[in-house]
Each structure stands twice: as C-alpha cells, then as structure tokens.
Amino acid sequence: MNGIKLGQYVHGNSLIHALDPRTKIICCIIIIMAVFINYSWYHLFFYVLLMITVIKISGMSLKFVLNSLRNIRYLLLVTFILQAFLTSGEPVLMLGKLSITREGLILGTTNLFRLIILYLGSMVLLMTTSPIKLSAGIESLLLPLNKLKIPVHNFTTILSISFRFIPTLIEEATTIKNAQRSRGAQFDSPKIMVRLKSYLAILIPLFEASLLRAEDLGEAMDSRCYTGHPNGLRMSSLKFKYKDTVTLCFMVAVLFAGVIISSIS
Amino acid sequence: MDGQGIELVNVTKIYKNAGTEKTALKDITLTIQPGEYVGLMGMNGSGKSTLARLCNGLIKPTRGKVYVDGMDTSCPENTTEIRRLVGMVFQNPDNQLICPVVEEEIAFGPENLGLSITEINSRIAWALQALGLENQRHHAPHLLSGGQKQKVALASVLAMLPDYLILDEPTSMLDPASRWELMEHLRALNTQKGMTIILSSHNPDDLIHANRLIVIDQGSIYLQGTPAEVYAQESELADIGLEPPGIYQLINLLEEEHNIADNVKSIAELVDKICPK
Numbered sequence: 001m002n003g004i005k006l007g008q009y010v011h012g013n014s015l016i017h018a019l020d021p022r023t024k025i026i027c028c029i030i031i032i033m034a035v036f037i038n039y040s041w042y043h044l045f046f047y048v049l050l051m052i053t054v055i056k057i058s059g060m061s062l063k064f065v066l067n068s069l070r071n072i073r074y075l076l077l078v079t080f081i082l083q084a085f086l087t088s089g090e091p092v093l094m095l096g097k098l099s100i101t102r103e104g105l106i107l108g109t110t111n112l113f114r115l116i117i118l119y120l121g122s123m124v125l126l127m128t129t130s131p132i133k134l135s136a137g138i139e140s141l142l143l144p145l146n147k148l149k150i151p152v153h154n155f156t157t158i159l160s161i162s163f164r165f166i167p168t169l170i171e172e173a174t175t176i177k178n179a180q181r182s183r184g185a186q187f188d189s190p191k192i193m194v195r196l197k198s199y200l201a202i203l204i205p206l207f208e209a210s211l212l213r214a215e216d217l218g219e220a221m222d223s224r225c226y227t228g229h230p231n232g233l234r235m236s237s238l239k240f241k242y243k244d245t246v247t248l249c250f251m252v253a254v255l256f257a258g259v260i261i262s263s264i265s
Numbered sequence: 266m267d268g269q270g271i272e273l274v275n276v277t278k279i280y281k282n283a284g285t286e287k288t289a290l291k292d293i294t295l296t297i298q299p300g301e302y303v304g305l306m307g308m309n310g311s312g313k314s315t316l317a318r319l320c321n322g323l324i325k326p327t328r329g330k331v332y333v334d335g336m337d338t339s340c341p342e343n344t345t346e347i348r349r350l351v352g353m354v355f356q357n358p359d360n361q362l363i364c365p366v367v368e369e370e371i372a373f374g375p376e377n378l379g380l381s382i383t384e385i386n387s388r389i390a391w392a393l394q395a396l397g398l399e400n401q402r403h404h405a406p407h408l409l410s411g412g413q414k415q416k417v418a419l420a421s422v423l424a425m426l427p428d429y430l431i432l433d434e435p436t437s438m439l440d441p442a443s444r445w446e447l448m449e450h451l452r453a454l455n456t457q458k459g460m461t462i463i464l465s466s467h468n469p470d471d472l473i474h475a476n477r478l479i480v481i482d483q484g485s486i487y488l489q490g491t492p493a494e495v496y497a498q499e500s501e502l503a504d505i506g507l508e509p510p511g512i513y514q515l516i517n518l519l520e521e522e523h524n525i526a527d528n529v530k531s532i533a534e535l536v537d538k539i540c541p542k
Binding site: 131132160161163164167168171212213216217219220221222223224225226227233234236 | 321345359373374382389
C-alpha cells in the first residue's frame, strides 16, 4: 500500500466497491446517526467490529487503515483530555486545581471511539468509491432539493470541476515551485520565516494563474451552452441493485436494533 | 449546408479597462460563407481572437452587427442557438476541459442542449471515433498528452454537431506531429462533412489548407484572398512581421528569380512546372 495517500480511492473488485455510491453515502450517514444515538460500550464495540469487518470485506489492508489513525491522533488526544478534565463528577485523580473525573474518563473514551468509528466509516467510503461515482451519488441524492429551488446542479458542477482541476493545479504548483527554486527560493531552509516566504512565492502566482484559468474555463463553458443541466450521463451509470437493498436494510436494522436494546436496558 | 453564413457588418470592438480604451477591431465588414475554410492570420494582439469570439456571441460588438445564419448575436434570445451552431475550440487545452473523465467532457455540450441519454451516447461514440479517441474514453483529461487533450476539446465541440467551427490558435501548445494531425482532422471535417472552419493562427503553416486567408493587423483587414494570393505578397506580409510558409517562399523565389512558378496555386502544380511529365 506504499504511495497510497489517505482517503484516496483504491481500485478494487470487492462487494463494498461494487455497491452503489448512494448506498455507501447513506450507510455512512446511518453510522454517524448510530454512534450519536447509541453510545453505550457494547454498542460502540459492535460498531468497531462492524467497521473492521467492512474493511476486511473491502479488501483494504486493515493495518494500513488503523495505522492511518495516527493522522488524527492529536484530535483524539485533545478530545479525550478535554472530556476527562472538564466533565464534572466523581474525582479520580487531582492535578492541582484540576481533577480527572470518573464520568469524564467514560465520556472521553466514548467520544474517542465515536470519532474512530466516524473516521473509519468515511475512510471506507472514500477509499472504495471513485471521485466521479461519489459526486454522481451526491448529485443524485441531492436532486430532490431542486424542487426547493436550491441550485443542486451548480453545486455538483463545482464539485466536478474541483475533481478535474486538483491534478492540474498540483502540476502547476510543482512547476512554480521548481521555477522559484531555480531562482534561489529556500523551501528547505531551517528558518521557518524563510520557508514561509518561499511558499508565499508559490501561492501568489498559483492564485493568479487559477483566476486566469477560471476565466478561460468560464468562456469554454459558456460557448458550450452551459445552463446547469443535471449530469444525466454520469447519473445513468448509477444502478441500484439487490445487494444495495440488502445492505441498506441491514444498516437500518443495525440502527434500530441498537435503539431497541438501549431502551430495554 | 443551408445556413446563410456568418456576417459581420461594420463591426468595431473597444475594450474598456480601468479608464483606458483599447480598440481591438475597427469597422470590419466580412462574410463567411457556409462550407468555407477560412484562415485568420495576424500577430499576437492583432484582433484575431476578438474576431473569433464575436462570431459565437461570447463577446458583443461595441458598434455594428454580427449575424449567424441571420440571427443577431446581440439578442440574448439567440445566444443558445448561436452557440450550438458555432462551436469554439480555444488555445489552451487544459483550460477548456471541464469534466474529470473524457466521455463526460464530450457529453457536457449535448447535455446542456437537453438531449436524451441515448442520443448523447451515440454522439459520444461518433465524436470519439471521428478523432480516434476510443481508447481514451474513460481516461482523466490530465493524463492525456497536449495533442490528445486538444482532440478531446475538438471532440466535445463536435458532439454538439455545429455548422461552424471556430478554432482560436488551437495548435500553439502542440508538438509538430499533433499539430499536423489536428490540421488533417479539420480538413476532413471541411471536405467530407461540409463544416465551415474558421481557424486563427499566427503560424502560417497551419493555414495552408484554408480556401481563404484573412490577414488582420491592428484591428483591420490588411490582406484577403486565397493562400496563393496572400502568400505571394511576401513584402506586404513582412511589413507586419509575418512571413509565408516555407513552400510559398520557395514558390515566390522561383517566380521572381526564374519565372517558373507563375500562377502556381498548389504544391502539385509547382511539381508539375518544375518536372513536367
């Protein structure tokens, strides 16, 4: 898995890859709802197990995904510490005027696992769905908002243009960086101010070039009669199959089973 | 072709920017007949791009009128129909590709025209096949070469089935092989499909297939005629910093020095004159 960036789509043929992007987006939303409604330890334990199973089914390396948790370690740590110290309750440990409470430790751990589950859920979505399918799924799910006169097509066009231009802009940034380096910009200087100034010398030309690109792109869209029509071709590639129905039913059942178990206990 | 062509009547275009005025085109009157292959020639800043943009209503004339098949480009209600009729390919292939996948790029125009998915799919297949891009159908545009990107840009305009095709310096960022390939595609579209081509370029080699050349200098028409007529006026072209393609320089030299290329209109005729059968 070397060279694979966090959250970047990895091509595969697993069941999770084959699911309709709308199914995956909805399942992701269900998981988010589930961890906020049901958060006792056995619920969270079950959701973590569920996420690990999904990662296994999708054929991704579990080790890679779990290792990537390091990217959000500070967020997890800060969340845990703040909860441990700031929740009022029965003190377990006193540190000067501050005290760690038993309730704080429980809430901190709960939120820690909630965040981990959300992170794993979104990783599965992003790593098993190509950006095009993802934006087709979002467009299709948001389509009903059109009736409320919300310009969904414009929003999805923005999304699609972003996907299209990220690689082009990265290429441009590299060219500018090389040009500035050849003129003596010090990107690896030990002095942080020198480094910052060097990066500023990339940002400004990049911004200027992007504005010029935007102007050209606007003309190209205008001359091809852009009116904000839905992307019919892209959406016609979406097919809701039997396995999507089964997956959705399963996830809804998981959500409700959790709620029922909570209310019984 | 049953259209009436593109007609510019006393067109002047003035750009206003921060209190300064720049006249890009001065009182141009011009008719482009359906089925013609017109080359626009001129130095950078001569007004070629302005002329090209006026023809599909991207910009409106400051004075005068531009008509496409009799429709005034200044009337907003004509805009969509004019842009469908007049396709435009721009200079930088990177800045005119809108979608993250080639087939979506080609579908962009037809989708804006509100066509059915079946029709869009058949147009994609046709445009890809016409330009030999079948293998790139599912590629991301940024992974293609400059020449392929420009072909995708052309394919996505062709998918709207325009009657007129305007290309604003489409070859300036291409290597010689891609440049030549693009020129051949344009010639085929003109001769086989009867499509009107308006090609702007500052490279005289690009315009060798044109039926008519229009040389623009400082916003006015400087010379006009068949390539043979225009390129014969070497000193006039030199006055505004242009020169004929190599082959026409040779023709001119043979005519001047040895009087053997008189009235030659094509390379084939030149060969016949030098080596008569």
